[in-house]
Amino acid sequence: MRLNLISKLTVATGLVLLSTMALFAYLNFNNLKDLLLDEAISEADQITETIIRTTHNQMLRDDRPMFYKTIEEIGSQRGVERIRLINKTGRVIFSTRDAETGTLLSKRSDVCTICHGKQLLVTASSKHRSRRFFEATGEEFLGVTNAIYNEESCYTASCHFHPESFKVLGVLDVVVSLDKMHSLLNAYRNRSVALTLLLVALISLSLTLFTQKLVNRPVRELLEHTKMLSRGELDGLVSGFANDELGELADSFNAMTLNLRKAREELEGWGRNLEQMVQQRTHEVTQMQAQLIRSEKLASLGELVAGIAHEINNPLTGILVFSSLIQSNPKLDETLRNDIQTVMRETKRCASIVKGLLEFARCSTPQMGHYSLNEISERALSLIEHQILFQDITVLRKYADGLPALLLDPNQIEQVLVNMFLNAAQAMLGEGVLEIVDGVDRELGCVFIKISDNGCGIPEGNLARIFDPFFSTKENKGTGLGLSVSYGIIEKHGGVIDVQSEVGSGTVFTIRFPLEQETAPEQCDQGAQLALQAPAAAPVSSKARGACLL
Numbered sequence: 362m363r364l365n366l367i368s369k370l371t372v373a374t375g376l377v378l379l380s381t382m383a384l385f386a387y388l389n390f391n392n393l394k395d396l397l398l399d400e401a402i403s404e405a406d407q408i409t410e411t412i413i414r415t416t417h418n419q420m421l422r423d424d425r426p427m428f429y430k431t432i433e434e435i436g437s438q439r440g441v442e443r444i445r446l447i448n449k450t451g452r453v454i455f456s457t458r459d460a461e462t463g464t465l466l467s468k469r470s471d472v473c474t475i476c477h478g479k480q481l482l483v484t485a486s487s488k489h490r491s492r493r494f495f496e497a498t499g500e501e502f503l504g505v506t507n508a509i510y511n512e513e514s515c516y517t518a519s520c521h522f523h524p525e526s527f528k529v530l531g532v533l534d535v536v537v538s539l540d541k542m543h544s545l546l547n548a549y550r551n552r553s554v555a556l557t558l559l560l561v562a563l564i565s566l567s568l569t570l571f572t573q574k575l576v577n578r579p580v581r582e583l584l585e586h587t588k589m590l591s592r593g594e595l596d597g598l599v600s601g602f603a604n605d606e607l608g609e610l611a612d613s614f615n616a617m618t619l620n621l622r623k624a625r626e627e628l629e630g631w632g633r634n635l636e637q638m639v640q641q642r643t644h645e646v647t648q649m650q651a652q653l654i655r656s657e658k659l660a661s662l663g664e665l666v667a668g669i670a671h672e673i674n675n676p677l678t679g680i681l682v683f684s685s686l687i688q689s690n691p692k693l694d695e696t697l698r699n700d701i702q703t704v705m706r707e708t709k710r711c712a713s714i715v716k717g718l719l720e721f722a723r724c725s726t727p728q729m730g731h732y733s734l735n736e737i738s739e740r741a742l743s744l745i746e747h748q749i750l751f752q753d754i755t756v757l758r759k760y761a762d763g764l765p766a767l768l769l770d771p772n773q774i775e776q777v778l779v780n781m782f783l784n785a786a787q788a789m790l791g792e793g794v795l796e797i798v799d800g801v802d803r804e805l806g807c808v809f810i811k812i813s814d815n816g817c818g819i820p821e822g823n824l825a826r827i828f829d830p831f832f833s834t835k836e837n838k839g840t841g842l843g844l845s846v847s848y849g850i851i852e853k854h855g856g857v858i859d860v861q862s863e864v865g866s867g868t869v870f871t872i873r874f875p876l877e878q879e880t881a882p883e884q885c886d887q888g889a890q891l892a893l894q895a896p897a898a899a900p901v902s903s904k905a906r907g908a909c910l911l
Contacts, residue, residue, distance in 0.1 A: 370568070370569075370572050370576075371565055371568065371569045371572070374564070374565060374568050375561060375565045378560070378561050378564055378565070379557070379561050382557045382560065382561065383557065386553040386554070386557055389553070390546070390549065390550060390553065393545075393546065393549055394542075394546055397542045397545055397546065398503075398539075398542065399488070401503050401537065401539060401541075401542055402488060402491045402503065402505060404537070405491070405503060405504075405505035405535050405537045406490070406491075406505050406507065408435065408441065408444075408505075408535050408537070409505060409506075409507035409533050409535050410507065411435070412431070412432060412435055412444070412533060412535075413507065413509060413533060415431055415435075416428045416431050416432070419431065428455075429455050432444050432446070432455060432457065433457055436457035437457075440537050440538050440540075440541060441535065441536075441537055441538075442502055442536040442537055442538050443456060443457045443458050443461075443536050444456070444457050444533070444534070444535050444536070445457075445458075445461060445533070445534040445536075446531060446532075446533055446534075447466065447531055447532050447533075447534060448530070448531040449530065449531060450465070451465055451466040451467070451468065451470075452464070452465045452466070453465075453466065454531070490505055490506050490507065491503060491504065491505045491506075492504045492506075493539070500538065500540065501538075501539045501540075501543070502536050502537065502538055502539060503536070503537050503538075503539050504534060504535065504536045504537075505534075505535050505537075506532050506533070506534045506535075507532065507533050507535075508531075508532055508533075509530045509531045509532065509533060510530070579611065582611075583610065583611065583614060586614055586618070587614075590617075590618065590621070596622075670715045673711070673715055674712070674715050677708055677711050677712050677715065678712075680704070680708050681705060681708045681709065681712065684701055684704050684705045684708060685705065687701050688701045688702065688705065727769075727770030727773055727850075727853060727854065728770050728772070729768050729769065729770055730768070730769070730770075730771070731766040731767065731768055731769075732766060732767065732769050732771045732774075733764060733766055733767075734764055734767060734769075734774075734799055734808060734810055734874075735760045735761075735764055735799065737769070737771050737774050737775055737778065738758075738760070738778055738797060738799070738810065739758075740771075740775055741775045741778035741779045741782060742756065742782065742797075744775075744779060745779060745782055745783060745786075749791075750783075750786045750787070750791050751786055751791070752791070753791055753792040754786055754789060754791065754792065754793055754794070754795050755793070755794045755795070756795045756797070757794060757795070757796040757797065758797050759796065759797065759798040759799075760797075760799055761799055761800035761801065764799060764800070764801065764808065765801070765808065765876065767808060767874050769854060769874070770850075770854070773850045773853075773854075774850070774854070776846075776847075776850065777847040777850050777851060777872070778810075778812070780843045780844070780846075780847050781812045781847070781870050782795065782812065784843070784844075785812060785813075785814035785816065785868070786814075787816075788814055788816030788817055788818070788867075788868060789814050789815065789816035789817075790816070790817075793814060793815045793816060794814070794815050795812070795813070795814055796811075796812075796813040796814075797810065797811070797812055797813075798810070798811045798813070799811070801876070802873070805873070806875065806876050807856075807873040807874060807875055807876055808873070808874045808875075808876060809871055809872065809873045809874075810871075810872050811869055811870070811871045811872075812869070812870045812872075813867060813868070813869045813870075814867050814868055815866070815867040816867055816868060817864065817865065818862045818863050818864040818865055818866055818867055818868055819834070819860070819862040819864070819868055820864055821864075824860060824862060827844055827860065828844050828845055828848045829845065851872055854874060855874070855875055856872060856873050856874040856875065857872075857873050858870065858871070858872050858873075859871050
């Protein structure tokens with residue numbers, strides 16, 4: 362049975378962790394055992410010191426009953442197995458075990474070897490004065506022996522007969538049980554084993570989960586993707602991994618797949634769709650030829666419109682002059698005066714339409730120069746903002762500082778802006794907010810000016826036609842040529858104009874001029890090329906595209 366990658370990593374990691382933690386627990390257990398043993402020796406030694414200091418005065422007075430009673434009380438404490446008092450000859454003078462009192466110990470006994478060993482009792486440390494042994498019951502005990510020295514207060518006392526040359530009068534032997542130490546060690550060992558197993562389980566589980574997520578799953582996906590590539594399936598991609606080596610490998614696989622797919626698609630495309638591509642190219646050439654023919658027709662139509670406008674303008678002038686003379690004649694019947702006024706009004710309207718046709722057909726060369734868009738906008742506002750239509754309109758100017766000068770015809774751009782301002786005022790019915798914002802768009806590489814109003818807005822169905830000649834939503838007002846003429850002017854300056862509008866919210870016209878105008882504006886004989894272009898937001902009909910051709 363073959364083990365997968367995650368199983369191998371889990372087993373290997375678990376064994377390493379188990380071995381490491383077992384070694385750590387073993388060393389820690391031994392250190393703890395030594396510490397507990399030293400603590401037990403220190404406690405037993407403190408008991409001997411306490412007994413010697415507590416019974417010092419009693420020994421000076423030779424008050425043996427009180428001396429023995431004190432030892433018995435201390436020996437009755439929990440954990441103290443027995444206390445013995447042994448003289449220089451090895452006889453047990455007193456023991457908390459009555460059977461030991463009066464017995465003589467041999468020099469080979471564990472107590473006597475401390476005094477008669479290589480290291481003297483006087484200079485021995487508490488550790489060297491201790492011993493560990495087992496009773497017949499199997500219980501382990503710790504014995505600590507402390508010397509009773511012949512101090513000056515002892516050999517000068519009247520009750521003692523020990524000469525000054527005696528350094529040690531006897532020893533005090535205290536035996537305590539090590540059950541408490543073993544209980545602590547057993548509890549620590551059990552906790553260590555449980556904690557080790559728990560940590561190994563948690564770490565193994567965590568490593569398994571992380572390995573599954575960070576290694577095993579990416580490797581499986583890469584393996585599956587490799588199998589797909591070997592079968593020629595180039596549609597799938599490896600999902601993105603973390604920013605590491607596996608992530609880089611996945612990105613390389615995806616890049617290789619995309620390159621293979623692209624190469625195959627190109628080969629299949631050239632092999633399967635060669636005839637279709639030829640037909641498509643033929644259709645595009647046919648369309649271009651038809652568009653050029655249409656442009657020539659529009660140019661002829663423009664010349665015809667210009668001629669008709671000139672011919673109509675002369676009789677209109679005569680009609681208007683004679684109508685004015687008739688109106689001013691005092692012999693005119695009052696009943697006919699209103700009719701004459703209607704004739705004059707309609708004649709002026711026809712003259713306005715003819716003027717619009719001439720402006721639409723005219724393709725005068727702009728008088729270019731470097732001008733500030735802010736100054737042109739201010740000049741256009743000064744022409745109209747004092748009109749009655751603008752009496753209740755608030756004009757907000759948000760001009761950008763440091764706006765670069767542009768290569769413009771100031772009179773034509775002023776004509777465009779005046780047209781935009783008037784359209785906005787009429788859309789707001791003479792009451793609202795007109796906002797003018799300009800600035801530089803570095804990303805698009807252009808200078809822009811936005812004219813916004815909060816008027817009635819333009820229906821979505823009309824947005825595609827607002828730049829068409831003779832299209833107007835104003836009943837009995839205007840000729841429908843203002844935006845067409847404006848579009849032609851902006852186009853001749855190498856700019857674009859677009860519109861966004863929502864019914865009931867308002868309209869925003871945006872005019873953009875390139876920052877770097879490398880060539881002069883197109884002349885009339887170059888209009889065919891401009892006729893193929895359309896504004897960004899609203900496509901223009903063939904009539905509007907022919908504005909500069911006329």
